[in-house]
Amino acid sequence: MNSEANRLLFVVDIAGTLVFAVEGATAAMRANLDLLGLMVLAFATALGGGIIRDVLIGDTPPASLRDWRYSAVAFTGAAVVFFLHAFVQGVPGTLILVLDAAGLALFAIAGTQKALVFGMHPFVSMLLGTITGVGGGTVRDVLLAQVPGVLRADVYATAALAGSAVMIACCKLRMPRAWAAVIGGLVCFSLRVISVWRHWNLPRVIGG
Amino acid sequence: MNSEANRLLFVVDIAGTLVFAVEGATAAMRANLDLLGLMVLAFATALGGGIIRDVLIGDTPPASLRDWRYSAVAFTGAAVVFFLHAFVQGVPGTLILVLDAAGLALFAIAGTQKALVFGMHPFVSMLLGTITGVGGGTVRDVLLAQVPGVLRADVYATAALAGSAVMIACCKLRMPRAWAAVIGGLVCFSLRVISVWRHWNLPRVIGG
Amino acid sequence: MNSEANRLLFVVDIAGTLVFAVEGATAAMRANLDLLGLMVLAFATALGGGIIRDVLIGDTPPASLRDWRYSAVAFTGAAVVFFLHAFVQGVPGTLILVLDAAGLALFAIAGTQKALVFGMHPFVSMLLGTITGVGGGTVRDVLLAQVPGVLRADVYATAALAGSAVMIACCKLRMPRAWAAVIGGLVCFSLRVISVWRHWNLPRVIGG
Numbered sequence: 215m216n217s218e219a220n221r222l223l224f225v226v227d228i229a230g231t232l233v234f235a236v237e238g239a240t241a242a243m244r245a246n247l248d249l250l251g252l253m254v255l256a257f258a259t260a261l262g263g264g265i266i267r268d269v270l271i272g273d274t275p276p277a278s279l280r281d282w283r284y285s286a287v288a289f290t291g292a293a294v295v296f297f298l299h300a301f302v303q304g305v306p307g308t309l310i311l312v313l314d315a316a317g318l319a320l321f322a323i324a325g326t327q328k329a330l331v332f333g334m335h336p337f338v339s340m341l342l343g344t345i346t347g348v349g350g351g352t353v354r355d356v357l358l359a360q361v362p363g364v365l366r367a368d369v370y371a372t373a374a375l376a377g378s379a380v381m382i383a384c385c386k387l388r389m390p391r392a393w394a395a396v397i398g399g400l401v402c403f404s405l406r407v408i409s410v411w412r413h414w415n416l417p418r419v420i421g422g
Numbered sequence: 423m424n425s426e427a428n429r430l431l432f433v434v435d436i437a438g439t440l441v442f443a444v445e446g447a448t449a450a451m452r453a454n455l456d457l458l459g460l461m462v463l464a465f466a467t468a469l470g471g472g473i474i475r476d477v478l479i480g481d482t483p484p485a486s487l488r489d490w491r492y493s494a495v496a497f498t499g500a501a502v503v504f505f506l507h508a509f510v511q512g513v514p515g516t517l518i519l520v521l522d523a524a525g526l527a528l529f530a531i532a533g534t535q536k537a538l539v540f541g542m543h544p545f546v547s548m549l550l551g552t553i554t555g556v557g558g559g560t561v562r563d564v565l566l567a568q569v570p571g572v573l574r575a576d577v578y579a580t581a582a583l584a585g586s587a588v589m590i591a592c593c594k595l596r597m598p599r600a601w602a603a604v605i606g607g608l609v610c611f612s613l614r615v616i617s618v619w620r621h622w623n624l625p626r627v628i629g630g
Numbered sequence: 631m632n633s634e635a636n637r638l639l640f641v642v643d644i645a646g647t648l649v650f651a652v653e654g655a656t657a658a659m660r661a662n663l664d665l666l667g668l669m670v671l672a673f674a675t676a677l678g679g680g681i682i683r684d685v686l687i688g689d690t691p692p693a694s695l696r697d698w699r700y701s702a703v704a705f706t707g708a709a710v711v712f713f714l715h716a717f718v719q720g721v722p723g724t725l726i727l728v729l730d731a732a733g734l735a736l737f738a739i740a741g742t743q744k745a746l747v748f749g750m751h752p753f754v755s756m757l758l759g760t761i762t763g764v765g766g767g768t769v770r771d772v773l774l775a776q777v778p779g780v781l782r783a784d785v786y787a788t789a790a791l792a793g794s795a796v797m798i799a800c801c802k803l804r805m806p807r808a809w810a811a812v813i814g815g816l817v818c819f820s821l822r823v824i825s826v827w828r829h830w831n832l833p834r835v836i837g838g
Contacts, residue, residue, distance in 0.1 A: 242781070248832035250788050251781035257757075265686070270473070272482030274688030275750065279758075282751040299835050334483065335490040341465075342487075352565075357768075359777045361567045365450070365459035372458050416456035419507050478681070480690030542691065543698040549673075550695075560773075569775045573658070573667035580666050624664035627715050 227324065228287050230317040231278075235260035235291025237314060238354050240302060242292075245358055249296055255354050256292035257285065263349030267325050267342050271332045311410055315373075319402040322347035322374035323395050326381055336382045343378035344371055347402075369409035372416060377402025435532065436495050438525040439486075443468035443499025445522060446562050448510060450500075453566055457504055463562050464500035465493065471557030475533050475550050479540045519618055523581075527610035530555035530582035531603050534589055544590045551586035552579055555610075577617035580624060585610025643740065644703050646733040647694075651676035651707025653730060654770050656718060658708075661774055665712055671770050672708035673701065679765030683741050683758050687748045727826055731789075735818035738763035738790035739811050742797055752798045759794035760787055763818075785825035788832060793818025 238259025239252040247255070261278040268276035278284035295302050325346025329339035348364045348371045355362040364371040381398025385391060408414070446467025447460040455463070469486040476484035486492035503510050533554025537547035556572045556579045563570040572579045589606025593599060616622070654675025655668040663671070677694040684692035694700035711718050741762025745755035764780045764787045771778040780787045797814025801807060824830070 243835045245777065246834065247777075247781050248834050250791075250832055252835075254781055254787070269477055269685055270483055270487060274482075274690075275686055275748075275754075279686060279750065279754050282753040285754060285757060296835060332483075334487065337490040338483075338487050338493060341493060356564060356567075356772060357778060357781065359567055359772075359775055361453070361455075362565060365455050365462055365565065371462070375458075416458055418454065418456050419451045419460075419504060477685055478691060478695060482690075540691075542695065545698040546691075546695050546701060549701060564772060564775075567775055569661065569663075570773060573663050573670055573773065579670070583666075624666055626662065626664050627659045627668075627712060 226320060228283070230320040231260045231284055231287045232291050233313045233317040234321075234350055235288040236295055236302065237310075238288075238350070239292040239295035241354055241358065243295055243299060249292075252292040252296055253289055255357060256295070257288045258357060259350040259354040260288040260291065261285070261350065262353035263321055263325070263346040263351075266349040266353075267328065267346045270342065270345075271329060271334060273328075273332065312407065315403050315406040318347045318370070318374055318406060319377055319399040321350075322377050322402050323381055323399045326378040326398070327391070327395060330382075330385070336386070340375065340378040340382055343381075344374040347371070347374035369405060369414050369416065373402045373406040373409065376405055434528060436491070438528040439468045439492055439495045440499050441521045441525045442529075442558055443496040444503055444510065445518075446496075446558070447500040447503035449562055449566065451503055451507060457500075460500040460504055461497055463565060464503070465496045466565060467558040467562040468496040468499065469493070469558065470561035471529055471533070471554040471559075474557040474561075475536065475554045478550065478553075479537060479542060481536075481540065520615065523611045523614040526555045526578070526582055526614060527585055527607040529558075530585050530610050531589055531607045534586040534606070535599070535603060538590075538593070544594070548583065548586040548590055551589075552582040555579070555582035577613060577622050577624065581610045581614040581617065584613055642736060644699070646736040647676045647700055647703045648707050649729045649733045650737075650766055651704040652711055652718065653726075654704075654766070655708040655711035657770055657774065659711055659715060665708075668708040668712055669705055671773060672711070673704045674773060675766040675770040676704040676707065677701070677766065678769035679737055679741065679762040679767075682765040682769075683744065683762045686758065686761075687745060687750060689744075689748065728823065731819050731822040734763045734786070734790055734822060735793055735815040737766075738793050738818050739797055739815045742794040742814070743807070743811060746798075746801070752802070756791065756794040756798055759797075760790045763787070763790035785821060785830050785832065789818045789822040789825065792821055 235256035239256040241259070242252040242255035245251070261276075261284055264278050265276040268274060268278075322343045324343075326339050326343030328346075329342035330336070334342060348362075352362040352364060377398045377400075379398075380401045381394045384394035384397050389397075443464040447464040449467070450460040450463035453459070469484075469492055472486050473484040476482060476486075530551045532551075534547050534551030536554075537550035538544070542550060556570075560570040560572060585606045585608075587606075588609045589602045592602035592605050597605075651672040654671040654673070657675070658668040658671035661667070677692075677700055680694050681692040684690060684694075738759045740759075742755050742759030744762075745758040746752070750758060764778075767780060768778040793814045795814075796817045797810045800810035800813050805813075
């Protein structure tokens with residue numbers, strides 16, 4: 215990959231980290247936590263998924279701890295929520311949904327890609343991609359002593375899983391990795407946005 | 423070990439994974455989670471203990487992620503509960519208790535054995551065996567925002583601890599490893615089953 | 631470092647482990663858990679922070695599992711609370727606060743130091759030091775299905791963060807590592823004790 219593409223990827227990655235950090239800090243603010251609580255939840259939400267993936271594939275220290283800029287961006291997200299909360303609360307819900315769906319797609323695809331590079335089986339890579347996408351939000355909810363939202367509602371982890379699966383299917387069809395990633399990411403993003411728009415939900419056991 | 427014995431061990435291991443996965447998915451169903459929630463809790467319950475053990479002893483990626491069949495079996499457990507829940511709910515409680523005790527014994531002994539192979543101190547191997555047995559259920563309960571059942575009630579982790587301790591004592595007495603494993607496993611299994619049957623509980627601090 | 635200093639460090643480390651283990655077991659007793667619950671929470675509170683740090687920096691098996699004496703001390707703490715709970719409950723709150731602040735300072739500084747030795751960036755080392763100090767208590771609270779106290783109240787993680795930051799600043803000023811550690815530890819300890827005494831709290835978002 216040329217350095218131009220690498221730089222683009224880094225910028226996109228940092229943008230996703232910032233979006234997730236702002237969401238984590240907002241959840242902390244709603245739970246009436248103090249400034250440190252905002253920082254911790256921003257960090258956990260933004261970096262938790264990637265850290266779990268890296269620990270599981272044995273790439274330690276995790277990438278987001280090898281480069282101090284990731285933690286710095288996570289804390290920037292907390293600071294934005296703390297000092298500009300009136301502004302953050304004014305952001306339209308639709309924009310947050312779109313940004314979050316983009317972050318989810320990005321993290322899921324990047325996680326799948328990294329797991330493949332580390333020689334994991336495609337099926338396991340799909341799971342690790344999903345964990346990368348939803349792991350941070352899960353850690354955040356566990357720290358807030360709540361059942362993780364991804365287990366409970368809408369098509370969220372499912373979108374990540376579908377995007378990863380499509381990416382891996384495209385790779386199996388001998389498509390170039392970059393194309394596979396873009397198609398997988400678009401599937402995850404669209405599925406997430408459409409599912410909110412159309413109120414899709416996964417089936418449950420009736421009377422379970 | 424000859425390949426015949428290896429194959430038997432693999433089959434037993436897969437059977438234990440399936441039992442724990444069904445239990446995890448059943449807990450998810452009771453908490454009114456959707457299909458994805460069932461999959462996640464089946465995965466966490468069945469593979470969580472072994473994954474924690476492998477991360478702690480530094481054997482990453484964890485064994486259950488190196489072989490895609492473990493995840494596949496976990497999801498099969500979730501599918502069984504989802505599509506055949508009427509059937510699963512009809513399984514007698516006694517059978518579930520016996521299968522679960524067998525899974526617990528198997529996981530605890532396998533965990534102790536692996537920790538010893540990786541050169542951990544016998545005392546720490548005993549702890550890691552117990553974590554292998556009860557770790558998955560603990561992760562499941564944390565994800566359901568509940569105090570883990572193993573901390574709260576009956577002789578469960580204690581049975582795993584006792585089985586591991588007996589296995590290690592047998593090894594110290596220069597018994598062959600396979601015999602030590604069988605004796606330790608029987609102690610764990612019997613202690614668990616008898617403790618439920620006789621309503622045994624560990625002591626608590628009175629008025630604490 | 632000469633062996634005399636090493637021995638002193640080991641004694642101090644074991645003392646900190648015991649204090650945290652007693653606190654974890656006391657929390658378990660208050661939640662009406664049984665003897666095994668006390669052992670698990672003592673273990674998690676005393677060793678959780680260091681284990682998380684070691685998994686993240688890739689030093690597995692974690693130091694506290696390589697030496698069986700750490701687990702033994704953690705379980706000793708649980709036994710002390712179980713058998714001598716009348717005595718433990720009679721310990722003045724001020725003494726507990728001072729011992730806990732000392733343990734926090736010790737763990738935070740030792741964690742920062744180890745992260746630096748493993749080549750982590752100073753900013754990330756500061757975070758890892760803080761995680762070492764507060765990680766155990768966080769795991770304990772998650773297992774009790776509570777929002778971790780460190781996210782919610784007073785200057786606790788903040789004291790660890792400040793101590794780590796001061797230690798790193800002193801290192802940057804080319805102070806000898808041992809001096810930097812002592813100054814950082816004193817900052818963490820004093821900040822914690824004074825903040826309880828003066829009822830300091832971190833700011834929150836008003837009306838958030």
